Amino acid sequence: MFFQFGPRSALLLPFVVPGAVAALWLLGRALRRGAPADALLALLIALPTISVTQWMLGYAGWFDSHDGHSTVMFYVPWHLGTALGVGYYLYFRSLTNQEFRWRPLAAHWLPALLELGLFAAAAAYDLGWWRGMQGRPLPDFFGTKGAAATALDALALPLALLSHGLLLGYGLRMWAEYRRYRRYLDDNFSDPERLRFAGLRQLLLLQLLVLTLGLLYTALNTAFEFSYDAAWNFFALRGILIYGLIVVGIQANYAAATSPLRFGAPAVPAVADAAAPLPGSGAGFEPRGPRALVAAGRPAAAAGGALPAAPLPxxxxxxxxxxxxxxxxxxxxxxxxxxxxxxxxxxxxxxxxxxxxxxxxxxxxxxxxxxxxxxxxxxxxxxxxxxxxxxxxxxxxxxxxxxxxxxxxxxxxxxxxxxxxxxxxxx
Missing domain, CATH: 1.10.10.60 (Homeodomain-like)
Structure with missing residues (x-):
């Protein structure tokens, strides 16, 4: 494979290689086990990895080779940002509910599928129809880029803004559901610390920071047209997300896989009738031990001491x-x-x-x-x-x-x- 090592291409390799290996490993495990959380984590790792890969290959000579390598640079959706927000949200949903199903949530993928469809249509027209079936040379960038790919360039800014908006919207929705999830843990688990996924919350904050920087970069680049060397620094920063996703995500996947989480799952009808008499109890039933309860936030009167019963039905x-x-x-x-x-x-x-x-x-x-x-x-x-x-x-x-x-x-x-x-x- 054509690859020219240089300072900027080599410095991105430590981000790309671990990201690609982790994403492929998680995808393979998801296919073997049928684990949605593994598949979604693979997607979340793959998105920044592919984005950084574009810049690594560009500085490795692919962009300026003026051959098939340059053509690849124009027809791969390197920045599928419309999948990032929904990826985080559904990943959180899959972590916290072992009954997670893809079908009811399929509509969330429509923006990402639309973006993929645009690139697929451009490749089909330029490479399949124009150059393949018509035998005509591609008109742009030294014969490596077709008219449809050039037209896609005009959509770069709207797609970037849409991606940022979706990430912000899904991030806020995930944040609100995370607060509800913490209450769910307190209502169902006596030791929920490892299930709080605090690292995922911190990772989302890091992603929102990258979102802010991305908006700033998009605005400034539109106004001042940064050089590739200046833009390289922003994409190198995204590489940090890859390591964070690998470490935090694999830990979270393991914790979720070994715990009976059903946050957001439909409530199962109670099988016991609360009004029915309690087995083994009757009018003369008495508890067999002390009521050693402490009022919330207050110490007990004494170990094993009884408190008055709270009123209840x-x-x-x-x-x-x-x-x-x-x-x-x-x-x-x-x-x-x-x-x-x-x-x-x-x-x-x-x-x-x-x-x-x-x-x-x-x-x-x-x-x-x-x-x-x-x-x-x-x-x-x-x-x-x-x-x-x-x-x-x-x-x-x-x-x-x-x-x-x-x-x-x-x-x-x-x-x-x-x-x-x-x-x-x-x-």
């Missing part, structure tokens, strides 16, 4: 009693990965009903409800001389927390002090 009272008895007797909160669905399965009820019981009967979301028990257990261990030789990490792990950072944050939230500030007895 009468038909939910037996379910709350059974829930509190289960929490006291089986201590499921010691399992770091406990989810609302798993707890509902133990109670033989539906997650939607259990969520209503926790919200209305305990005044907390699921995450705070479970972490209240964990904080009480941690506080008990911190005050127990038998655990005096335990580190804070050891206490956190023994109390059901998976990460020290989560332990510190939740402990501070519920007790208004950090674990390190607690006076501990000597062992």
């Amino acid at each position: 009468p038909e939910l009272g037996p379910w709350r009693d059974k829930l509190l008895a289960l929490m006291a007797d089986e201590q499921p909160w010691l399992e770091p990965e406990l989810t609302l669905a798993e707890l509902a399965h133990r109670l033989r009820t539906h997650p939607a009903l259990l969520s209503k019981v926790i919200n209305a009967g305990c005044g907390q979301n699921f995450n705070d409800f479970v972490n209240t028990y964990r904080v009480q257990e941690a506080r008990r261990k911190l005050a127990d001389p038998r655990f005096g030789h335990y580190s804070l990490v050891g206490v956190a792990l023994e109390s059901g927390f998976n990460l020290k950072s989560t332990f510190n944050r939740v402990f501070k939230k519920l007790l208004d002090q950090a674990p390190s500030e607690v006076m501990r007895p000597k062992s």
Whole structure:
């Protein structure tokens, strides 16, 4: 393959090669596993990689070779920006919902398909009809560029502005849904930290920064017509996105693939009737253990102490009693990965009903409800001389927390002090 190494072409190789390898690997894995998140991440990595590839090949001599290499430079859609915004949005949707389906969202791809269609039509006319079937030489750029490709140049600015607008619109929509997704995590997972995809949020901020710079570059280039050397710096900056997408995306894909996420999925009708009598309960049913609940943001009166029952519909009272008895007797909160669905399965009820019981009967979301028990257990261990030789990490792990950072944050939230500030007895 024709390639002239130079400072500017060689400096772009470290962006192009890893991006191409990662995109192809993810695409292959998506085809093997049927994983939409892998396919969409491959697209998001491929888009900036292809964009940077154009400049790498241009500085490697393809643009000025005045042969087939130059023709390639004019007919490949190097900057398919209309697919970037929808790519980010659908990638987020596929990460957060294991029931993600392509068909209901097909209309989102229309702008990108239209842009691809324009390039395909230009290539079909110039290369297929004009030069192939008519046998005529291409009229522009030393016989390497046809009239249709030249006409496409007039659409470069409108397509760039459309791409920026779509990225901004989808970015804002994804940001709003991310806020809802955080509430969904708190309502369904006791340890949601690795599912918050904080890196994806930071990556979107970086992409919006590149969007701002892209708008600035487009405006200034229209007014001042930058040299290729000046424009090279902007496309080199885009190469940073490739590494960010590879690192953040693969981590997010793994976390999503190993978690039962159903954010945005249609609600499944509850299989249990809330008004039906609770199995094993009746007029004389009493919970088998203490109601060790802490009001949201407040410390418990004492470990294992009971709080008055919050008012809730009468038909939910037996379910709350059974829930509190289960929490006291089986201590499921010691399992770091406990989810609302798993707890509902133990109670033989539906997650939607259990969520209503926790919200209305305990005044907390699921995450705070479970972490209240964990904080009480941690506080008990911190005050127990038998655990005096335990580190804070050891206490956190023994109390059901998976990460020290989560332990510190939740402990501070519920007790208004950090674990390190607690006076501990000597062992």
